[in-house]
Amino acid sequence: MLCLIIQISLSSQPLIMWVLNNTSAQPLTFLLTGIPGLRAAQIWVSIPVCLLYAVALSGNSMILFVVLREQSLHEPMYYFLSMLSATDLSLSLCTLSTTLGVFWFEAREINLNACIAQMFFLHGFTFMESGVLLAMAFDRFVAICDPLRYTTILTNARIAQIGMSMLTRNVAVMLPVVLFVKRLSFCSSTVLSHSYCYHVDLIQLSCTDNRINSILGLFALFSMAGFDCPCILLSYVLIIRSVLHIASIEGRQKAFNTCISHISAVAIFYIPLISLSLVHRYGHSAPPFVHTIMANIFLLIPPVLNPIIYSVKTKQIQKAVIKVLIQKRLQI
Numbered sequence: 556m557l558c559l560i561i562q563i564s565l566s567s568q569p570l571i572m573w574v575l576n577n578t579s580a581q582p583l584t585f586l587l588t589g590i591p592g593l594r595a596a597q598i599w600v601s602i603p604v605c606l607l608y609a610v611a612l613s614g615n616s617m618i619l620f621v622v623l624r625e626q627s628l629h630e631p632m633y634y635f636l637s638m639l640s641a642t643d644l645s646l647s648l649c650t651l652s653t654t655l656g657v658f659w660f661e662a663r664e665i666n667l668n669a670c671i672a673q674m675f676f677l678h679g680f681t682f683m684e685s686g687v688l689l690a691m692a693f694d695r696f697v698a699i700c701d702p703l704r705y706t707t708i709l710t711n712a713r714i715a716q717i718g719m720s721m722l723t724r725n726v727a728v729m730l731p732v733v734l735f736v737k738r739l740s741f742c743s744s745t746v747l748s749h750s751y752c753y754h755v756d757l758i759q760l761s762c763t764d765n766r767i768n769s770i771l772g773l774f775a776l777f778s779m780a781g782f783d784c785p786c787i788l789l790s791y792v793l794i795i796r797s798v799l800h801i802a803s804i805e806g807r808q809k810a811f812n813t814c815i816s817h818i819s820a821v822a823i824f825y826i827p828l829i830s831l832s833l834v835h836r837y838g839h840s841a842p843p844f845v846h847t848i849m850a851n852i853f854l855l856i857p858p859v860l861n862p863i864i865y866s867v868k869t870k871q872i873q874k875a876v877i878k879v880l881i882q883k884r885l886q887i
Contacts, residue, residue, distance in 0.1 A: 584664050584666050584667075585664070585667070585670055585746070585757075586663045586746045587653055587664075587750050587751065587752075588657070588750065589658055590844055591842075597658050601659055604851065604855070605655065605658075608647060608654075610859050611858035614862030614866075615641070615647075615862050616640075617876060621879055622634070622636060622875075631705070633871070636872075642683045643858035645676070645683075646681065647854075649676045650673070650751040653751050654750040654751060654851075667737075671736055671752070674732075674752040675729050675732075675733050679725045680725075682779045683721055683722065685779045685780065686724065686779075686783065688783065688787065688820060688824060689786055690721070692786070694709060695790070695794060695814050699798065724778075728774075728778055729775065731771055732772060732775055735767055739765060739768065741760055741761055743762065747760070748847065748850075750851075751854075784825065794810075797810075815868055824857045828853055830853075831849045
């Protein structure tokens with residue numbers, strides 16, 4: 556599954572470069588922002604931010620490692636979990652250099668092409684995470700509602716098809732967004748509100764009509780949240796209905812327990828995402844640091860918490876992680 560993420564990233568790079576090189580060149584430089592009003596304290600703020608990045612990178616790398624290494628984890632549920640970890644890892648890496656560069660070295664400048672490239676991968680991996688959460692909901696639906704056909708429905712080939720369909724959707728949705736950003740003109744202000752390039756933040760700096768860009772951004776958001784969220788909700792309505800037909804209380808609890816980790820992952824992803832989008836579009840009266848804090852929460856909380864949640868709530872992952880750590884200690 557990690558190979559699919561890497562493959563699409565590599566295969567999309569020539570396409571992005573074609574878009575950047577075949578549109579009108581604008582030698583623009585934007586200025587990234589740390590935390591407005593707290594510039595003197597940024598070095599101290601960077602310490603917890605750096606720690607969160609370290610937890611996100613190490614935690615998701617550990618999940619990927621144990622899933623790939625342990626033969627007992629070569630099942631559909633853990634394949635989807637490895638896709639989630641690969642997406643979270645990629646999402647963290649997208650913004651690591653610019654965020655820490657702003658906080659540590661005051662490296663605030665970023666040119667338009669680099670900004671658009673970061674925006675493409677940032678939003679692309681965000682959409683990817685939404686798609687993976689939907690796939691994981693489908694996995695739980697099949698496991699609980701039709702367990703006898705679980706292995707025949709979720710074969711390795713079908714899981715690969717699901718992964719490729721999500722990647723294809725991301726590229727198809729994001730390419731128009733990238734193309735139309737290059738058509739904008741930027742006149743006076745080139746100061747961004749975050750330490751990375753966010754689509755809504757970028758198009759608001761344009762001195763030309765950006766209504767098409769706003770519509771494309773909303774379409775991309777609704778094609779993700781507007782489709783994935785109702786499907787996830789529907790899957791859990793069917794899961795709850797199926798679980799209520801289980802006679803024993805222990806059986807119901809066991810079935811619900813297998814869904815707790817996924818429900819938590821859905822909540823910590825969608826709540827900050829929707830909140831950030833609403834604040835950007837309708838919270839103009841909010842202090843600038845509110846936008847920045849929410850943006851960093853949206854970026855860091857899911858990659859940090861997902862490995863912790865699955866390590867705590869999933870016994871198989873727990874055992875695999877403990878086994879790896881013990882083996883490393885014995886080698887030392």
